[in-house]
Amino acid sequence: MAFLEARGIVKRFANHLALDKVDIDVPENSIYGLLGPNGAGKTTLIRIINRITGPDEGTLTLDGHPFKATDIKKIGYLPEERGLYKKMKVGEQAIYLARLKGMSRSDALKKLKYWFEKFEIQPWWDKKVEELSKGMAQKVQFIVTILHEPSLLIFDEPFSGFDPINATLLKEEILDLKKKGATIIFSTHNMSSVEEICDHISLINNGKTMIEGPTHKVRLDYRENLINLDFSGDQNKVENILKEKFHLQSIRPVNNHISAQVKMNEEQSLNQVLSSVIDHCSIHSCQELLPSMNDVFIQVVNQQKQPTQKS
Incomplete structure (x- = not known):
């Protein structure tokens, strides 16, 4: 069952068509990767x-009913562009x-208190935001994003600026939120993260949905x-057979041992x-060697460019 459905979403800015009849289906209790190059329309869709x-x-449609205020x-x-007030104290x-979210x-x-201790940032409670490092400020914003336990979470480039240790910490928390029942939209350029944590993906380019489905x-x-x-x-014998009957790549x-990469024809097994x-x-x-999400991303984006280049 789709927890969030978008149907035929169109958004124009002056002479620019940012979204062109975009459809997405975000399954309930999933991590849904929203992918696409810069300017593809991802942030516009998230803002809608x-x-x-x-x-x-x-x-x-959200949770089976038309989306309402x-x-x-x-x-x-x-959001990707972080928005804390620099002169306010962190706590x-x-x-x-949190109060704005009804808590x-x-x-x-x-x-x-629980989250500040878990993320080891409790000593910064009475510091001003401008005194925090970028990573610490992002931890604070992550905490206030999830604090009211929303059923739908949207993370736009959540690992931006994090070192590997803190990126792993955040990844584990996102996976735990899914285990607890949250539905998560995850917008990123980091394809390895998509393969690690996303159940479903949608690839948007030039305002259109190019691919959607289970990862x-x-x-x-x-x-x-x-x-x-x-x-x-016998490497030589095997190499000759693979060259003769298949397409030996390397x-x-x-x-x-010896490692060979072989490409088969459609009718071969x-x-x-x-x-x-x-x-x-x-x-x-x-x-079988499946393409990475990075390979898929590049292939789809390049395929869409080709007709434009020929015209």
């Missing part, structure tokens, strides 16, 4: 979901932002029939590769 701006055309309390939004500002002061204090299915849809074969034995020694060489070597492993 947050009711910061409205669509020119199209509809939004009061639903904004169900959303936690961490004072965190309480203020009582006592509930906010209790939960903030693993998308990778399967863009596979190129490449396999990796690790073996030991072959090289790796540690105590992994079993055919194995049966053709098994009498001439000992096979250690054989697996």
